Amino acid sequence: MNLTRALVVVIVVLPAVAVSVVAVVDVVRRRSLGVGAKVGWLAGLVLVPGVAALVYLASRPSIDEPLEGFGDAGPEASGRLDALMVAVERRRRGELDAAGFEAAVAELGVGAPPDPL
C-alpha cells in the first residue's frame, strides 16, 4: 500500500465507516423515529455510506430522548391526546355532532361525562 492510499484510508475511509456505524446504531436505538423513517435512514446509510451518515447526524435533533427514569408520556397517552385533538377539530368544523363527539370522548376514556343539567 503506497502512502497516498494509506492516507485516503486513514483520512476518508475509516472516518466514513466510523460515522456510518455511529449513525446506524443511533437510528436503530432512537425511539422518536417511526418504523418508516428508520427503514429509510438505514437504506440511505447502506446505499450512500459516509455521506448519508453525515446528513443524518447533521440533521438529527441534539437531545430528543426522554431522560432515564422520567419516560415519555407513552404511545397510549400521546395517541389518545392526538385522537382527542382530531375529535375537537372535527366538532368545531361541524363534522361531528354533540352525540358523535361524546361517543368519541367515551371511546377514548377521557374526562367525566357531561353535566346533565
Added chain:
Amino acid sequence: MASSTFDTFLQNLARVIARVLYRSVDVHDPDPSWSDRPAILVANHFGGFADPALLIGVLAKPPRFLAKATLWDVGPVGPLLELGGAIPVYRASDGATSGNRDTFAACYRALAAGEQIALFPEGTTHDDPSMTRLKTGAARIAMGAMAAGVPAPVVVPVGIHYEDKAAIRSRAAVIVGAPIEVSAVVGHADPSDRDAVHRLTEVIDERLRSAAPDFRTWKEAHLLGTAAEVALGASSLGGSVGYAPRERLAGLLGRAPEPDRSAVSTAVGRYLDAVEAAGMEGPGVRPSALELARRAVRSLAVTLLLAPFALAGVALNVVPYLLTRLVGRLSAPPVTLATVKVLVGLVAFVGTWTFWAWVVASRWGWRFGSAMFVLAPFYGGVAIAVWERLGAFWRLFGSLRRSEGGLDAATAAGLRDDVVRAVEAALVAAGRAVR
C-alpha cells in the same frame, strides 16, 4: 407571469434560507387534495416578509401573492414582485382603488389557469397575539372567480406560527386548516351580494383563527404552548415535540371555556415553578451520572467526527451568520425584525456562497465553483448542527451544576401527569362548548 423555472429557483432558494434561519419548519396539512385545485390561500400576517418567504418554501407550488401596490415603488422590490408573479392590490388607505378591477381580473385569470393565489386578509402585518378583523377581499375574489367560470374554487386557511420572530434558529410551523368549498357556503351568489360576502368572510375568519395563533395575551400563548409541549410528551422544553402539534394543541386549549383553561395554566405553572425551583433549565429531571456521561461521550464523538466539515462551514459562513444574528438584536418591533432577518439572510448568505463559488471558479474552473456553491451551505448546516448539539449539552450540564439535586423522576412525572389531565379535560370542554 412567473415562469416555472423561476418558480423552482425561488422555491429552492426559500427552502435553503428557511433551513438556515429556522431550526425547524413543521408543516401540518392533513388534507392536501386542495393543492391540485384552483385555491385562494388566506394566511395570518404576523411575520412581514417572512410570511410569503416561508409559504413559498413549504407549499407544493409557489402561489401568486397579492401585495399592496405601494411596494412596487420600493426600489428593487417592484421588479422582484413582478418576477414572482405578484398581483398588486390598491388599498383605500393608500389612495385610489380603481386599479382593483385589474387585480380581480388577474386573480380570476390565474385561478382559471390552474394557479393558486395567496393573500393576507388582515391587510397589514402586526405583533398582536391574535388576528385582527379580516377584510372581505378573499371572499369577493372566491365568489367572483366562481362567477367568472372558475370550476369549484376553494379557500384554504393557512396558519403561520413563529416561536420567536426575531431570533435566528428558532422554530416555525405552517398549519393548513380544512379547505372551504365556496359553493357550499354561498351557493352561486354574485360577488355584489353583500350578505353572501359577509357570510363567506365569517367562515374564513373562523377557519383561519382555528389554524393561526389566536390568543388573548402573549402570556396565555406561552403558558398554553408550554402545557401543550409538556402534555405531548416533551422531556425537555423546546425539545422533541414538533412545533405544529404543539401549536395545534395550544390553539384548541385557547378555545376551552373557563375554568378549564385556567386549570391548564395553573397545572403548567406549577410544573414550571418546580423546574425553576430546582435550578433547572429545559428538562425538569436530573439524569443519573451514568446517563450524563453517556450523553457526553456521544456528543463528543459526533462533534469530533463532524469537526472538519463543521470548521469548513464556520469559515465559509461566519460573516453572514453573525450579520443575520446581529439584526435580531436591533431595537425594533419583532415583526420588523422578522422581515429584516429574512432579507439580510437572503442577501448575506447567497452573496457569500456566490463569492466563494467565484473565488474557487476563478482558480479551478466553473465545475469546482458550482460544487463550492452547493458545499458552502451544506457545510454551514453541519456547523450549525454541531454548535447546537454542543449548546444543548452545555445547557444541560450547566443547569445540573447549578441545581442542588434537581427534581426526582417521580415528582416530575407526577407534575407532568397533572398537566396532561388538565389538558385532556380542557380539550373535552372545548369540544362540548361548540354550539
